Amino acid sequence: MSDADWSALSNTAIAVAGGLYFLALVAHLVEWSALAGRRQHETATTEAAEGGGVAVATGPADDLGSGSDREERVARFARIGLAVTVLALVAHLVALVARGLAADPNRVPWGNMYEFTMAGTFVVAAGYVGLYRRFRLAWMAPLVVGLVVTLLMVAVIWLYNPVGPLSDSLNSPWLVIHVVSAVLATGAFTLGGILSATYLVKMRRPVGPIMSRVPELAALDRTAYRIHAFAFPVWTFAVLITGPIWAHQAWSSYWNWDPKEVWAFITWVVYAAYLHARSTAGWKGRNAALLALVGMATLWFNFIGINYFSTTSQHSYADAAAVVERP
């Protein structure tokens, strides 16, 4: 296959993956609506007052058939959703690999913002599927899949770049080590952020058709912490060890206070605060979860936003000639 073929394959595969993620999202929304219908039906009298706040529109409860029918419907669509997500993940992987093979010389598929986003969303989706059983993540399916679809759309619509060779400064073994760890941590922080966001929602609205399916507050907090506790050392490795080593090789100084570095540092500090907050009276629970969300906001702002806010960043790889500096 020629490079152009690989490139076309990658584009097709990412479109297929996007379509499949979307189908999975639909399946999970059907699942949720059936779920909401069931709960409404069963608890119509007791929860009538609290039944609001359901994000999914449902038909009249009576149309959905008997309780066991609905039960089955919920389970069936959950299975369908997961199966389609796994298929989408395979297409996503094909897109990544083909993207790497399309470049001449072949390279890792994270040389520009489009590819970073593609790889980052892959980690989110793969992490979700991988941890699905262990942390019983069935309840977060529509959130994860919805986020992945959205980010992939952003990538394809606004960030797309034709595949090209690496700019010289990226041409280093550290591209693999530094970016893999950064993308891995980004994916994990994002999963953790979804959990913390759910924690805050559940805190405000502990009952309701959907919320009653979400794990207990304590369990949410614990799972969020475990994912963050995994991501934080990986992030430390990415931005405070491999980043400076590479920066020193390429730019002569291991810490330049480059906007990307500054924001990576801010993210690090905020997550450090999150870890401390979890064990501090008056901060654990709600405030800690808020900190996790602030951390995720700084993370994604840094990942995508800073390239558009700052023209001086040495990390602005949207621009291939970033290495040509003005004296």
Next chain:
Amino acid sequence: MTQTPDARTERTDRRAGELTPRELLRWAWRQLTSMRTALILLLLLALAAVPGSVIPQENLDSLETSRWREAHPTLAPIYDRLGLFDVYGSVWFAAVYILLMVSLIGCILPRTWVYLRAIRAEPPRAPRNLERLPDHASYDTDLGGEAVLTRARAVLRERGYRVRAAADGDDAVSAERGYLREVGNLLFHLSVVVVLVGFAMGGLFGYKGGMIVVVGTPVANTPNSYDDLVPGTLFQAEDMDPFVFTVDDFDVEWIEDGPGIGTSRGFASHLTYRERDGEEKEYRLRVNHPLKVGSTELFLIGHGYAPVITVRDGEGNIAYSGPTIFLPQGPDLLSFGVVKAPDARPEQIGLDGLFFPTFVMTPDGDLTNVPGRPRNPLLSMSVYRGDLDMDAADSTSQSVYVLDTSKATKVEGEDGKDLRLDLSPGETAELPDGLGSVTFERVVDWNRIQISQTPGKRIALAGVVLALVGLLGSLFIRPRRVWVRAVAGGGGTLVTVAALDRTGGGDVTTVIEELVEALAEEEKT
């Protein structure tokens, strides 16, 4: 504070709720070293770092900073006073991280003492009612109590628990593990201080600077050779490693077709260098592959073109000659540059304009540049005569990249329009009115070389690596206590296993299940 007598006399006549200085100090110290303060300082540090990523920073991009200053004449002096053009060197930024460090040390030192006492301590006795612990399990066995406990001790030791020494009359085993978690925690926080020390060493004793080096021109590593130099506070010029180097040759690997056409795959400088009294050595300098000379490192970070231009004045004398550095305006390396010939007679001559590496005339008659390998170089300059204002103290007129035309006049051609000299290599253009002539001899490359000395970088690296090791320990070592009690009753022995996760977040039910299983398995064999 040693003024205890004073404090005592004060105590008698002070009002209720009033603190002695000593108490006030202690209170302040407690506040500073509390976790709450540390948290707030952490968030302040994050917040304080933000402006530096939005406002151009003097040390990072002085050009952008001066442009910003010109564009915001009212804000600039205020920002200057607030140190916003040098956030990371400002007093208030330093205040935040120094307070954070003090808070950290104040938090860590007492904890170290507590830990050193605790590390030798035995696991505590079993609570009277293990059933009251949230996680416990019981089972019946035919074995005697003492046998169960002996086995429990063996099983727990095997799993890395520290087991409380057996004493007469014990009906339970106490065990604990995960002592290293606190070590990890302490290591992490102390390492942060180490990193800061390494970082400070680089900032104080190191320097970084850059220079534009024309291919073929030897350069000595002295402060005068640098175009910009950011020395550390305590750096002295004699600390610079003495060496000379020359970029003998420079090549760019252009991408000739396919995606990315017109950009470069990579570039390399063929460099010869010599340390004082040393022999000449060669090095192929590339991006990501710096050259180390002594404790100094050289980095190739950019390149551009320097047309060799000769200006002859009206009297036929050479008023200017040499490679002239043109600055790239964009990724296609279309470059801007100026020539100043203040010694030209009868009038000073100035040139400014563009260098096109590959010049093409569009059908509309515009000049454009095609990115990539230089195939059709063209110099297109405007000419000025008169006073170039080279004596003014104003710094902008002294920059070699800016031509001050405020007192000069633009030279007009025969048609009355502004004169433009469009020259290919080897061509010479005569200037009107006997001003002289301009020759574009050829093009040479220039390299932008970044040079730095970074003492303490290994200390900083070691610090971060240790911090990561400590972090992993403090996050993933799970300290917990386990108790196994065996009580005779009902013809057999009732065994109760209970566990307590000391971090409060762990799930110990599987630990208990595994322990019960292990104890039961031992019974079968």
